[in-house]
Amino acid sequence: MQPRLTPGNVPPAGPELVRLEGLRRTYGDTVAVRGADLVLRRGEVHALCGHNGAGKSTVVRMLSGQETPDAGTITIAGEQVRLRNRRSAQAAGVALVDQELSVVPALTVAENLVLGDQAAGWLYRRRQVRSRARKMLDELGLDHIDPYQQLSTLGLGERQLVEIARAFGQHAQVVILDEPTATLSDVESERVYDAVRRVAAAGSAVLFVSHRLGEVLELCDRVTVMRDGAVVADVASADLTVNALIRHMLGEAPTTLDKQPAADGEIALRLIDVAVPHRFESLSLDARAGTVYAFAGQVGSGAADVLRAVAGLEPSLRGRVSLGGRRVSSGSPASAARAGIAFASGDRKSEGLFLSRSVGVNLLATRIPDLATGGLVRRGRWRRTQQQVAAECGIDAPLATRVGDLSGGNQQKVFVGRALGRSDVKVLILDEPTRGVDVGGRANIHQLVRRAAEDGLVVLFASTELDELLDLADVVVTMHKGRVVAQHRGEVSDDTLLYEMTHGTSAMVGGRQ
Numbered sequence: 001m002q003p004r005l006t007p008g009n010v011p012p013a014g015p016e017l018v019r020l021e022g023l024r025r026t027y028g029d030t031v032a033v034r035g036a037d038l039v040l041r042r043g044e045v046h047a048l049c050g051h052n053g054a055g056k057s058t059v060v061r062m063l064s065g066q067e068t069p070d071a072g073t074i075t076i077a078g079e080q081v082r083l084r085n086r087r088s089a090q091a092a093g094v095a096l097v098d099q100e101l102s103v104v105p106a107l108t109v110a111e112n113l114v115l116g117d118q119a120a121g122w123l124y125r126r127r128q129v130r131s132r133a134r135k136m137l138d139e140l141g142l143d144h145i146d147p148y149q150q151l152s153t154l155g156l157g158e159r160q161l162v163e164i165a166r167a168f169g170q171h172a173q174v175v176i177l178d179e180p181t182a183t184l185s186d187v188e189s190e191r192v193y194d195a196v197r198r199v200a201a202a203g204s205a206v207l208f209v210s211h212r213l214g215e216v217l218e219l220c221d222r223v224t225v226m227r228d229g230a231v232v233a234d235v236a237s238a239d240l241t242v243n244a245l246i247r248h249m250l251g252e253a254p255t256t257l258d259k260q261p262a263a264d265g266e267i268a269l270r271l272i273d274v275a276v277p278h279r280f281e282s283l284s285l286d287a288r289a290g291t292v293y294a295f296a297g298q299v300g301s302g303a304a305d306v307l308r309a310v311a312g313l314e315p316s317l318r319g320r321v322s323l324g325g326r327r328v329s330s331g332s333p334a335s336a337a338r339a340g341i342a343f344a345s346g347d348r349k350s351e352g353l354f355l356s357r358s359v360g361v362n363l364l365a366t367r368i369p370d371l372a373t374g375g376l377v378r379r380g381r382w383r384r385t386q387q388q389v390a391a392e393c394g395i396d397a398p399l400a401t402r403v404g405d406l407s408g409g410n411q412q413k414v415f416v417g418r419a420l421g422r423s424d425v426k427v428l429i430l431d432e433p434t435r436g437v438d439v440g441g442r443a444n445i446h447q448l449v450r451r452a453a454e455d456g457l458v459v460l461f462a463s464t465e466l467d468e469l470l471d472l473a474d475v476v477v478t479m480h481k482g483r484v485v486a487q488h489r490g491e492v493s494d495d496t497l498l499y500e501m502t503h504g505t506s507a508m509v510g511g512r513q
């Protein structure tokens with residue numbers, strides 16, 4: 001068992017392992033990365049931070065062989081390398097855990113774990129694959145995951161953990177984690193931190209891309225900050241605070257949301273004894289217009305499933321959902337949408353955006369009925385509305401940009417922005433609304449959500465992030481293993497929420513407060 005490292009006993013970083021010098025990459029007229037330098041040392045957890053579009057993923061893609069630099073050099077263990085594809089990067093000792101998952105849902109966990117592992121060719125006997133998979137999972141403390149389980153039966157968070165286990169199991173010298181905890185609960189994130197510390201303690205270097213600045217400062221030894229394609233800071237974490245880090249990222253001080261308490265609106269949305277077998281047990285809620293409700297729970301708590309059910313995505317939904325006194329036919333996303341329920345899921349890739357279409361088209365695709373007069377939309381009006389919505393959401397890319405070419409965080413802003421501001425929408429549902437979004441974009445999205453509530457919408461969202469729950473929600477419903485633990489209106493502490501989400505009992509009832 002590797003020793004657990006705490007900030008007090010982090011070893012001094014070892015010899016230099018990776019050197020990126022003058023890396024540059026352009027896409028058409030966009031200079032994504034302009035001359036970036038970065039040094040990774042053995043035994044070091046090194047964060048790469050920057051707001052959406054700063055160039056982090058492009059650096060990651062160059063170091064993992066998915067893109068070739070237009071200029072600059074990559075040196076690994078003293079040798080200059082040309083990484084032509086992911087396989088050659090793997091051969092040079094670089095393993096990547098992707099921002100968008102690359103595990104294969106149709107295969108078992110074990111098959112996914114050995115997938116792409118060049119050392120595993122001889123292993124293809126079922127029992128050996130299984131025992132190797134078991135070992136890889138155990139190294140991350142994932143004893144609850146069965147290697148024979150088909151990956152599609154796991155939630156998004158657990159799939160991410162499998163992908164991390166695969167990268168770690170390849171004994172890479174350099175492990176890159178691109179927003180590994182964006183979809184994970186706090187408990188699962190802790191498992192990742194543990195694993196990252198073990199990998200670094202074993203002498204590898206970890207490059208850790210994250211928007212969660214608290215975790216960056218706690219976990220990482222150094223932080224490199226990018227802004228507009230350039231490296232603007234390279235600082236030891238011990239010399240940084242969250243605010244100082246934000247100033248490096250944005251070039252300005254952070255803004256905070258001024259949350260007004262919710263007015264007591266009419267009961268608009270009623271959930272009466274709703275349940276989905278194997279996901280969550282019976283729950284009821286009278287949701288008022290103008291109020292933001294959070295469903296808070298770890299991955300597997302059922303919180304996200306409640307949202308999916310209300311959005312009509314769970315055919316086996318039991319009980320009754322009514323909106324404005326009328327029953328919404330359950331199990332049909334189309335009838336939920338017709339009734340006025342808009343849903344932005346946590347998985348924008350498969351359930352959301354038209355990646356090959358422009359930002360402008362994506363923002364307004366669902367608003368055509370609103371904008372049309374006599375079946376036609378005037379070009380000027382279309383353009384003005386696009387510009388207005390893009391500005392409201394803080395999207396700084398040109399409207400003609402293909403959404404597939406945007407950074408992950410900017411895609412999320414388009415995704416949320418598209419659901420807002422529609423006159424036919426009465427209930428807005430957001431699953432992890434700021435997943436992968438930087439601090440500036442996060443403030444934009446939180447403001448948009450609060451404004452939607454002030455305009456009289458019911459807002460339901462699910463999140464695993466305590467800060468987001470406390471900043472954004474008027475009412476927090478905590479869930480654990482498919483059951484509601486408690487409902488809080490008004491002030492509640494992060495300790496209480498965390499206790500309920502992890503223990504499944506109310507902190508008061510559990511005798512600990």
Ligand SMILES: Nc1ncnc2c1ncn2[C@@H]1O[C@H](COP(=O)(O)OP(=O)(O)OP(=O)(O)O)[C@@H](O)[C@H]1O
Pocket residue numbers: 027028030031032033050051052053054055056057058059397405406407408409410436438
């Ligand atoms: N394939 C591409 N084609 C065109 N432009 C691109 C492409 N990939 C990235 N870009 C642009 O390059 C810039 C840097 O993007 P990148 O994805 O590296 O940022 P990021 O820092 O990783 O952002 P995020 O935190 O949102 O993931 C952005 O302006 C982005 O729109």
